[in-house]
Amino acid sequence: YREFYQCDVDVIGSKSQVNELELVQIVDKVFGLLDVNVLVKINNRKVLTGFAEICGFPDKVVDITVAIDKLDKIGLESVEEEMREKGLTDGAIAVIEQILKLSGSTSEKLASMRSLMNGGSASGLVSETGLKGLDELEELFGLIDAAGVKCPVEIDLSLARGLNYYTGAIFEVKAVDFQIGSICGGGRYDNLTGIFGLPDMSGVGISFGADRIYDVLKGLDKFPKSLASSTTLLFACMGAEELRYVLPVAAALRSEGVSVEVYPEPSKLKKQFDYAEKKSIPFLSINGGNEAEAGTIQLKNLTTGEQKSFSKADISGMKAFMNM
Amino acid sequence: YREFYQCDVDVIGSKSQVNELELVQIVDKVFGLLDVNVLVKINNRKVLTGFAEICGFPDKVVDITVAIDKLDKIGLESVEEEMREKGLTDGAIAVIEQILKLSGSTSEKLASMRSLMNGGSASGLVSETGLKGLDELEELFGLIDAAGVKCPVEIDLSLARGLNYYTGAIFEVKAVDFQIGSICGGGRYDNLTGIFGLPDMSGVGISFGADRIYDVLKGLDKFPKSLASSTTLLFACMGAEELRYVLPVAAALRSEGVSVEVYPEPSKLKKQFDYAEKKSIPFLSINGGNEAEAGTIQLKNLTTGEQKSFSKADISGMKAFMNM
Structure with missing residues (x-):
């Protein structure tokens, strides 16, 4: 001091x-x-x-x-x-x-x-x-x-x-x-x-x-846990097409106050997982061609392993899954 | 620049x-x-x-x-x-x-x-x-x-x-x-x-x-009006006894999120009014011996002139009067 x-x-x-x-x-x-x-x-x-x-x-x-x-x-x-x-x-x-x-x-x-x-x-x-x-x-x-x-x-x-x-x-x-x-x-x-x-x-x-x-x-370990990661949800990036599919969903979640990151480029999934872990991001969403075709969004709770599929318009359902 | x-x-x-x-x-x-x-x-x-x-x-x-x-x-x-x-x-x-x-x-x-x-x-x-x-x-x-x-x-x-x-x-x-x-x-x-x-x-x-x-x-006159004054309510100070009477009410309002100032010393009311005006504080509360005896709190809306008396425990009534 x-x-x-x-x-x-x-x-x-x-x-x-x-x-x-x-x-x-x-x-x-x-x-x-x-x-x-x-x-x-x-x-x-x-x-x-x-x-x-x-x-x-x-x-x-x-x-x-x-x-x-x-x-x-x-x-x-x-x-x-x-x-x-x-x-x-x-x-x-x-x-x-x-x-x-x-x-x-x-x-x-x-x-x-x-x-x-x-x-x-x-x-x-x-x-x-x-x-x-x-x-x-x-x-x-x-x-x-x-x-x-x-x-x-x-x-x-x-x-x-x-x-x-x-x-x-x-x-x-x-x-x-x-x-x-x-x-x-x-x-x-x-x-x-x-x-x-x-x-x-x-x-x-x-x-x-x-x-x-x-x-x-x-x-005293009194730092609010929420400060450790400022991001709640990471959208993985599977490719250019899939990216365009998730961007409006990311924007809608953000406008509802959810802190969202979109992984900026297609990389090995392992690398994107590691990034989420390193930054203590609790939820990960991986969406490929199947999800885009079905109009769904996958959410995974990285702490419990629980995974669920949502209609891409079901923003409130996704928020509830993330306890928000 | x-x-x-x-x-x-x-x-x-x-x-x-x-x-x-x-x-x-x-x-x-x-x-x-x-x-x-x-x-x-x-x-x-x-x-x-x-x-x-x-x-x-x-x-x-x-x-x-x-x-x-x-x-x-x-x-x-x-x-x-x-x-x-x-x-x-x-x-x-x-x-x-x-x-x-x-x-x-x-x-x-x-x-x-x-x-x-x-x-x-x-x-x-x-x-x-x-x-x-x-x-x-x-x-x-x-x-x-x-x-x-x-x-x-x-x-x-x-x-x-x-x-x-x-x-x-x-x-x-x-x-x-x-x-x-x-x-x-x-x-x-x-x-x-x-x-x-x-x-x-x-x-x-x-x-x-x-x-x-x-x-x-x-x-463009786009500054949020609420930034002009950070204080919603000023308690006037009428004397040491009256001060002790309003302090718990001020503390209760603050703990409910109301931004409250307590004028720190007994001064001419004119001076305290001027202070509220200069700082654009919208509500003023003046309480003397009568209010302390009756257990009431006076609130005055300095914009409309409207005045109302509350039981000192009626924090939610006071908040409603101040549109909070």
């Missing part, structure tokens, strides 16, 4: 968290359609700032976040060791420990964090920015709850994703059944458009990591 | 004219779907070579073709004058005149050309290459006839389109109801892949001129 494709969705110019909600709804819908179970994790930059403030180290947001991020991997003691190395005092670390030990539902976590930010932590410090961040998280989870989203959405305090960049909500999406890191990420940026000469224009966006999502679909 | 987009369809590796047929079928289908009347013009490089050969000037194919191409604009006399300037003799010009005066149906034209190529012209010369080209044209028109194509297809001897490039069929597509030059062009090239290290690989292709087709659609 040193070079990769991403599909971005961004809303610029509105501060409303309805936009954050819509991004979550889009994630929910996309992965619902792809039949991939995902978990949406949400954090808020202002809450991270709040933690640093109630620790008494407002300038160490990045150090604290980087350390918290390793909790799963290295455990609480090592996280605290790392913060100590970065110059945090035991008192500050005690505050972080209070945060990391929070548990319960989203609303319980939000309530506990609110109490800590409001002077209830070991330091007794209050963070207005942190409280603002909690208001935002609470509003967003309220909107998600009201609108109804199928996939699970949870708070993850270790989310940072380019901390200097985001100013409000921070998002990350993980595939539940496949280990690959995050497959989407994003957040709100209050002045990103400033560098393009459009100052004070808040925006929020999310990026879909196309290559990783591709690998998830491949790994 | 100094820089432009084109969408290409090419088939490499098969010499069968079924591929030429399929390109014509694709043109027919695409412009049928776009509701644009087109005329497909077909020529064959070998036939042009044949004309030069039966004139006795086999090395002047380009000069003859360039002159013939101007027939519509400058008339027969000026075309002959131009050929004389290029060094063609009166005898050669007499042969060209016989060709240019051919008329009748496609099969009549093909028969007359065959006779000229076969020693029946004023020069009495025979062109094997020209006869081969006529065989190809005849086969292709036979396939087109057998398969059934809706748009008109005719022979146009003035088609050249990069003469040194094509070796067989040459195509051009014109919009019948809009003056803009050709909107598609292509042909068969016998050794184009040679420059990529894949020699002796015949191919045939056609390019759709995306910018010109865009201009034709614009000029």
Whole structure:
């Protein structure tokens, strides 16, 4: 993934968290359609700032976040060791420990964090920015709850994703059944458009990591089988005369939405069979002089071996045979 | 059009004219779907070579073709004058005149050309290459006839389109109801892949001129109206509480395939109305405290002014109101 494709969705110019909600709804819908179970994790930059403030180290947001991020991997003691190395005092670390030990539902976590930010932590410090961040998280989870989203959405305090960049909500999406890191990420940026000469224009966006999502679909074998072959039926080519006989039938099937290929030149039947197999084309039609004379079309299901003869005008019968 | 987009369809590796047929079928289908009347013009490089050969000037194919191409604009006399300037003799010009005066149906034209190529012209010369080209044209028109194509297809001897490039069929597509030059062009090239290290690989292709087709659609006002606005319904935003009330309804409509926007923040209604108008959104829903209390949703058709109230669960009623 040193070079990769991403599909971005961004809303610029509105501060409303309805936009954050819509991004979550889009994630929910996309992965619902792809039949991939995902978990949406949400954090808020202002809450991270709040933690640093109630620790008494407002300038160490990045150090604290980087350390918290390793909790799963290295455990609480090592996280605290790392913060100590970065110059945090035991008192500050005690505050972080209070945060990391929070548990319960989203609303319980939000309530506990609110109490800590409001002077209830070991330091007794209050963070207005942190409280603002909690208001935002609470509003967003309220909107998600009201609108109804199928996939699970949870708070993850270790989310940072380019901390200097985001100013409000921070998002990350993980595939539940496949280990690959995050497959989407994003957040709100209050002045990103400033560098393009459009100052004070808040925006929020999310990026879909196309290559990783591709690998998830491949790994979980979720690619729609219909994508493997775009052709449903191959008409074999037996000769110039037979070709003219099948062309109108091919055209009629196509105009009814059936994806049809006509093998372009008379070749050995083995070669035409192999072509159908290689391209995973499920149905083959071989028609020679007898069929042309009788006005019939042969269809063969290459999976089951079943074969049937149709009147050349019986397009709907042929479609039914091909389950269309 | 100094820089432009084109969408290409090419088939490499098969010499069968079924591929030429399929390109014509694709043109027919695409412009049928776009509701644009087109005329497909077909020529064959070998036939042009044949004309030069039966004139006795086999090395002047380009000069003859360039002159013939101007027939519509400058008339027969000026075309002959131009050929004389290029060094063609009166005898050669007499042969060209016989060709240019051919008329009748496609099969009549093909028969007359065959006779000229076969020693029946004023020069009495025979062109094997020209006869081969006529065989190809005849086969292709036979396939087109057998398969059934809706748009008109005719022979146009003035088609050249990069003469040194094509070796067989040459195509051009014109919009019948809009003056803009050709909107598609292509042909068969016998050794184009040679420059990529894949020699002796015949191919045939056609390019759709995306910018010109865009201009034709614009000029004929054929752009589907539904593309002008991708949104069917805008929910106005009256406040945080009302927002939570409409969000599940918006989500339910979306999951039924309705394209819904939710105005993201409470603004003056005038501003929200203007937004709907500017984006050509046909339906607006404004719901305040009264609607939330009554459990109803108001829908207004912004075109007719018609307004109706629905139970918030009556998604199918709302869809019917919006003709969906």
